Structures are given as structure tokens and as C-alpha cells.
Amino acid sequence: MPEPITQTEYWNGDVGARWAGMQAELDQVFAPLTASLLEGAGLRPGERVLDIGCGCGEIALLAAARSGAGGGVTAVDVSRPMLARARTRPATGAPIRWIEADAQTHPLAQEHDRGHDVALSRFGVMFFEDSCAAFANIRRALRPGGRLAVLCWRALAENPWVSLPRAAVLSVVPEPAASPPGSPGPFRFAEGEALVDLLGQAGFTGAAVAPIECPLEIGADPEAATRFSATVGPIAGLLREIDDPALRERALAALRDAMPAEGPVRLGAACWLATAVNPG
Template identity: 50%
Template sequence: MAAPDLTQAEYWNGEAGRRWARHQATFDAVFTPLTERLFGRADLQSGDIVLDIGCGAGATTLRAAEAVGPTGRVTAADVSAPLLAVTAERVAARPAGGAAIDLVEADAQTHAFAPGTFDRVISRFGIMFFDDSLAAFANLLGALREGGRLAVLCWRTLPENAWIAHPLDLVQSLVPEPAPTPPDAPGPFRFAAAERLADILAAAGFRDIAFAAVDEALMLGRSETGDARAAAEEAATFSLDLGPASRLVRDQAPEIRAQAFARVQHAFEARAQDGVVRLDAACWLVTATR
């Protein structure tokens, strides 16, 4: 989530975007169950033309390209140049003969996509950060062909997402309390209340709007030897270096960071089973048609 004094573009083109780009493989692995759920409902067909919003480091773009095959096409849009650079590397490294992939560094809220072009619009956690959600979804509606379909993931409430809430609870007493986020400000839990997004989609002109609750346990850490402490160390590193809790501790004094890490590792070690630390994630999988 961007700091209050930064735009989303500034945030994702700065240190946050570079950090996500460096650790792309870790994020892809953690979010694998959620990616599978998205594509289980996206209904991509051979030859489809797909728009991937907030494509990040390209995991969903490459998966979409596989689904639509050599007669299809995927446009991957993101505001982050560092993440798009990783996507470009991954696209260049794939075998020849797949779907064409176009990369667009742009804000999907305002970018002039060719009208009526896309059969599908997909997004894995890229829709919660628009400055003007209604304008953004109206723009995406215009990019879809008649009968085209939207399929996106967004987070449900913080308490339902233990993978975020648990480490946050553990470290909050060590650091200054963060400023509260206004309810409709860009942020991960912007659409935790399904009605808010449903109203926006309807106002933008979408129909057949449906919400499916998605619940998955995310694997935050794993030890090949089954060692609980090693798995907990990996999970704590993810949570405090890369996950949402990292913003609370990253700029703290070394002794505070050490205390936070010790707390989270100890708690995760108690939760480890067979050398794996898993915590629950809760999302909405939202579909709609033009």
C-alpha cells in the first residue's frame, strides 16, 4: 500500500516495486493457490484476447498466454516499470510459438485501450488501488467486447486474512501505530465489503455481477527437512521483509526489527506442521460481463 504522500505510480516505481521485482519467485509461490482459483473462474478460451490489469511480475500474464494459446493475445498493464521489466524478461525467456504478449506501462483507469477489443479482463489483486474506481471500471468496460467478461480477485477483511493480521498483531506493540486509512482510499481492503464493489461495477455498466468467497491457506515458509524452526524463519522473513507487515518494521531501529522477527518466528514455529507454515487468506473472486 502506498504511503500517504506518494501516488500509486510513485510507490510502485520506487523501492516497493523494486523489492517485489527482486522477490517475484517468492510472491508467485505464496499466491499460487489464489492464482489457481482465479484461472478456475476466468474461463479463458483458445484464441481469446485478454487484458491483465496490475500484471505485476507477469505470473498471471504468462498463465493467461498459456490458456489462450498461439491464436490468442494478452495485454499486460501495470504502473510499475520495475515489475514490467521482470515480466519482459520472463516473456522473452519462454518457448517460441505461444500467444502474443504486449506490455503496457499505464494506469488502467485512464489508459486509452482500443474500444471493444478484449474478450476477458483479469486481475489478481490489481483493482483496489485506482484513484477513481468508478472511472476505472467504466474504462475497462469500454475495453471489453459486448459479452466480454471480467474476473478479478480482491481481499476480504483484515481479520479474515490471518497471513496479514497475525504478524501485524504480533509487531504492533513494538512500533508506532500507523495512521488509519480512509475507507475508500486505495488499499488492499478497499473492497472487503462486497456491496461497495458491486455498486461500482453496476454503476460502471457491468451486469451479471457475482461474488464467490475464496478461502485458501498460503504457504509462507517451508523446510525440506521438516524442521519447524527453519520453516518459521522462512515464513517470518517473508512476513517482515516482503509481506504487508513489513511496512511497520522496515524503517525501525535494528533492535526493534530483531524483536519483531523473534516474536513472529516464535509464533510461526508453534503453528508449523510437518515443516510448513501456512496461514489463511480470504478473497472475493468477482465476475461480471459487459
């Protein structure tokens, strides 16, 4: 059997290119959750921000605008295609440094000699090979008293925006083998208390999770919603692995049929807002 690809290989391949091409749609879909993250982080003018798993740059850009000219943003991701997209987007406020690196191992503490005031991540912390080592590395990049605020998905069953399309596709294709517990993936931190414990192991204090729930509009109409789910949703990998074109078309048809008949498609989403402090 071939060796499984690394997360760096995964996000620099077809997946990263797809996400970069769908940047506008992704940011629009996740806009209400983005707002919850920024509110929970409590960014202030002049703060130095570290964006982990910055992707195509939405959080870094919004943090730069809030931090203002007196602040600064360091944005880190392993995905070259998404960083290329991020670098093309207009920015205001604080300067942004875009860094192609793995936040688990990159010397983040050296990226700002005074330490960052806050570390943020919108769905970027679930994909580390060694989560405890990654969070410890992020903590070391924060000044004493620096804050962490990250979003991660709750359980699959609590996220109809994923579970509904997934059930439709699995009505046509076999269910894939489950990933080993604790392995990288979108639902790595579905159990909030496990994440709290992990942050404590990484040296943070005051770790807590707060539930965030809201509907996501995954498409202005059923066709757009089908395209979004099939291109960048968590079930996109299931579709890419179908070798038989006819079977793939059947799966896409089942996905389309699972969507409402007309109008905007809004499906529920549930995540954790995890916060913690670097004690120094």
C-alpha cells in the same frame, strides 16, 4: 507535512523492487488463488486477454498459455521494476504486450481494435485512486459481452496470513493511523457488496462476488515465512517505517516468534472472486 506519494511512485520505488526480487516466492504463495482466478475466468483458446496490474507477469503468462497462438494478451502495470522482471520470463502460446501505464487513465480501449474478451486481475484492482473511473475504463476495453474476473482480499480479520504477522509487529511498535475509507490499499474491497455496487456504477452487468478461502504456505520453514512477511507482506511497510534499528530487530524477533516452531508455515487466506460482464 510532505505530500503522500502516489501509487505510481509507491510501486516504482523500493516496494516494486522488493516484489520483483520476490517474484518466485509470491507466485508460489498465491498459486492456489491464481488457480481459482483462472478457473473462474473460464479462459478459452483464441481469446484476447487484458491483465490489469500484471506485476511480474504470472497471470499474463498463464493466460497466454491458455489462449494459445490464436489469442493475445495485453498486460498493464505502473511498476517499472516488476514489468522488467516480467519481460525476462519465458512465454508460450499467445503473444504478450507489456505496457507501463495506469489502467485507470490509459486508453485501454485502443489496445485492441476488436476489444478484449476478458479482463483479469490478481490483487491489482484495490489500488486505484478512483475505482469507479478505473473500472469504467476497463469495461470500455472489453468487447460487448466481454467478461471481468478479479481477485481482491476480504477483511483483514479473515486473513490470518496478514493478521498474525501484523499483531506480532504491533506488539512492539504503535499501530499506525487508519487510512480513510475507500482509499487505495489491499483491503479496499473487503465488503463484497460494495464492490458489486461499484461495478454496476462503472457500467457492468451481472456483477457478483464468490468467496474463496484456502491456506497459503508463506514459507517452507519459519525463517522463510518471516522473510516473506517482512519483505512483501502487507506488514512490510510497518517494518520499513521503523527508524530505530534496535526496535526493528525487536519487531522482527516478535514476527519470527509468532510463526510455528518448525515445518511449513500455512496460514488462512480469504478473498473475493468478482465477476461481471460488459453489456456493450
